[in-house]
Amino acid sequence: MHEVDMTKCLLLSMQDWRQRHGPVSPSVEVVHLQVGDFTCVEPAQLVSTWDVAIRGSWLEGARLSIESIPLVGRCVRCSATYRPSADSAYRSPCCDHPMEEVVTGRELRIRSVDYTLASSVPAEKPTPVPS
Template identity: 50%
Template sequence: MHELDMTRCLLQALGDWRDQHPVQPRVGTVHLLVGEFTCVEPSQLRLSFAAAVKDTWLAGAQLSIVSVPLVGECLVCGNSYRPDPARGYASPCCGHPMETILSGRELKIQRIDYSRPPICGPPVQANPCAQPTPSFADPLPCTCPSATP
């Protein structure tokens, strides 16, 4: 079950993200893009994540998983298609083996929904020129070696 390795990598990426914040954020939902070709079972990943975050700074955080379909491209006929394992992933147009994967190998944090705890101290006057605070972080790819099949 490589979902445990994926969870470990995810926790490391979330820890790195947290370290960029001066005040520890409270994470509500972590939105993931998971490619079909990663062979990650979403229910197992959720179970592994829930067990790993219990009694940590991520306690109570949820995973939202969006599956990304496997799409291949044939370099012979130029066709983009959904590969069929029963056909050996070959192009349905010309039968040539799939050479390029356009999507389906992703394992990315798409966004993180979080809140910041209140900061103690005197009230701060609002700055009318300030930019709004983003509600999520930039996408963070999982760079763990086990993230690719």
Template identity: 50%
Template sequence: MHETDMTKALIVTIQDWWDAQPERPTIEKVHLVVGAFTCVEPASLQFAFDVQTQGTFLDGSQLVIKDIPLVAHCHTCRRDYRPEYGSQYACPTCNSPMEDIRSGRELKIDRLECVAV
């Protein structure tokens, strides 16, 4: 379950930012962008976040995950398509292999919602 390690890294990243703030705000929400092609399971990430933030500066904060679909572009057909994750990644029209991923690999902190103390 790599979501546990990802959550640890997420907490460290946010803590580094939080520690650098002159007045440490209360973080109410952590917004993440998670692409379908990252192999991150949002429910597992949510569970790991809830468990690992207990008793920390993030205790009580909410993790908000925005799912980004896998979208590929076929240069032969010149069109975008949504490959089925885990099955067929080739273009459904011409069967060309998936070469150009337009979205679905994102994994980042989008923003934090904070309240000044």
């Protein structure tokens, strides 16, 4: 189950993010994720594991907002970009060459976090992707 491992990584990333805010603990409302269609992560299952994992934690009540990123490949023969599918064995529709380059679709990252600090107004802050 990829989603459990992904949730663990997400929680570790959020804990690191929290520590960068110093002594004030942010109140998180929404964590915005980008999830590529080629990651083999089921968004609904990821939300379910997140909801269970944050119970009783500083993130309790925070929700996930998931943006799906489509799979896009680039044909190395003709340089065309296309939307590969399993039905065509992910082959290029222009020359039937196997997919060798993925342009998008493998993303699994935090895009931003909506949160408040003490009495401040909600803010959307970009969150860098851990390397």
